[in-house]
Amino acid sequence: MVPTHDDxxxxxxxxxxxxxxxxxxxxxxxxxxxHARVAEQAGIARxxxxxxxxxxxxxxxxxxxTVPMPFFDAPASPTRDWLVRELTTLAQQLGHHDVRVVATxxxxxxxxxxxxxxxxxxxxxxxxxxxxDALDDARARGEVDLHTDPRDAAALVxxxxxxxxxxxxxxxxxxxVATLVDGLGRWR
Amino acid sequence: MVPTHDDxxxxxxxxxxxxxxxxxxxxxxxxxxxHARVAEQAGIARxxxxxxxxxxxxxxxxxxxTVPMPFFDAPASPTRDWLVRELTTLAQQLGHHDVRVVATxxxxxxxxxxxxxxxxxxxxxxxxxxxxDALDDARARGEVDLHTDPRDAAALVxxxxxxxxxxxxxxxxxxxVATLVDGLGRWR
Numbered sequence: 001m002v003p004t005h006d007d008x009x010x011x012x013x014x015x016x017x018x019x020x021x022x023x024x025x026x027x028x029x030x031x032x033x034x035h036a037r038v039a040e041q042a043g044i045a046r047x048x049x050x051x052x053x054x055x056x057x058x059x060x061x062x063x064x065x066t067v068p069m070p071f072f073d074a075p076a077s078p079t080r081d082w083l084v085r086e087l088t089t090l091a092q093q094l095g096h097h098d099v100r101v102v103a104t105x106x107x108x109x110x111x112x113x114x115x116x117x118x119x120x121x122x123x124x125x126x127x128x129x130x131x132x133d134a135l136d137d138a139r140a141r142g143e144v145d146l147h148t149d150p151r152d153a154a155a156l157v158x159x160x161x162x163x164x165x166x167x168x169x170x171x172x173x174x175x176x177v178a179t180l181v182d183g184l185g186r187w188r
Numbered sequence: 189m190v191p192t193h194d195d196x197x198x199x200x201x202x203x204x205x206x207x208x209x210x211x212x213x214x215x216x217x218x219x220x221x222x223h224a225r226v227a228e229q230a231g232i233a234r235x236x237x238x239x240x241x242x243x244x245x246x247x248x249x250x251x252x253x254t255v256p257m258p259f260f261d262a263p264a265s266p267t268r269d270w271l272v273r274e275l276t277t278l279a280q281q282l283g284h285h286d287v288r289v290v291a292t293x294x295x296x297x298x299x300x301x302x303x304x305x306x307x308x309x310x311x312x313x314x315x316x317x318x319x320x321d322a323l324d325d326a327r328a329r330g331e332v333d334l335h336t337d338p339r340d341a342a343a344l345v346x347x348x349x350x351x352x353x354x355x356x357x358x359x360x361x362x363x364x365v366a367t368l369v370d371g372l373g374r375w376r
Binding site: 028029030031097100101103104105106107108109110111112117120121123124128147148152154155156158159160161162163164166167168169172175176179180183 | 216217218219285288289291292293294295296297298299300305308309311312316335336340342343344346347348349350351352354355356357360363364367368371
């Protein structure tokens with residue numbers, strides 16, 4: 001009998017597969033994320049993994065979704081202080097292996113897989129919109145004269161942290177974060 | 189008979205394998221870079237591919253090395269103009285699929301493979317050193333008062349182009365490049 005989607009056994013095996021996929025991704029990388037490897041890690045039959053996710057790129061999407069990225073979601077005033085706090089937190093997060101895996105896998109896999117590219121686009125747009133909205137509001141309140149289009153802010157302030165974490169594999173200190181925020185415009 | 193390393197047949201098959209590995213990497217991604225796939229693409233026996241490069245991460249290293257990255261290698265004065273030119277060129281290069289593949293594969297594969305991590309570290313250090321040296325010289329000539337440590341310059345000016353190209357999948361315009369260079373310090 002094929003289990004239905006609200007069958008507890010179906011849900012349990014689904015959870016076990018997602019946990020195993022996450023473990024394989026973080027420990028061995030996206031290239032290792034095969035049905036065989038995930039089935040072995042979960043202690044579940046390979047056919048069961050195929051039944052839940054017929055394609056390996058779907059396994060990757062599920063594993064990626066287990067690492068949350070709640071950045072810039074609650075703007076606060078003064079905006080400059082809030083930005084420094086958020087970027088400091090983001091820089092710390094990018095020091096973690098899990099977050100580096102998700103960020104670099106997203107950028108890499110998106111070049112070949114449509115699902116991953118859609119995920120990349122949503123993520124990029126979310127961060128760019130949140131920052132642009134916060135800066136637009138700050139400008140309306142007279143907190144800042146911006147040097148660039150608010151839609152460029154994500155690349156300008158997140159880009160250096162991302163490069164430092166994934167290419168230079170180093171940490172971003174407070175002084176650099178302050179320099180980045182001050183580079184966006186003239187704060188009053 | 190096992191061919192020796194200066195045997196023309198050995199060199200020809202080596203070239204064919206590197207070309208095929210590059211093609212597979214650029215077209216299908218690092219996950220597709222297996223001995224079987226490269227052998228098929230090159231029209232060569234799989235055993236020959238194994239003889240040249242026993243491990244698939246070695247195939248990836250060879251394929252990556254075929255995409256040159258000659259950035260910031262010849263500083264010129266005035267330094268501000270040179271930096272704007274170099275960053276504009278880099279932004280254009282990062283618009284090409286091949287360069288995006290190499291950059292994102294480097295960041296991703298380095299998290300799991302020691303050889304790739306060594307390549308990443310060399311590349312990051314090369315760019316950071318070249319920029320730091322050029323800025324140190326500019327400072328010594330009285331061209332600029334820097335806001336940050338010259339070793340931070342790579343992350344500050346390359347980071348946004350890299351994020352824009354690989355996460356936002358967009359282009360960086362001249363105004364943003366100028367903003368980045370002006371963010372490094374006060375140019376005279």
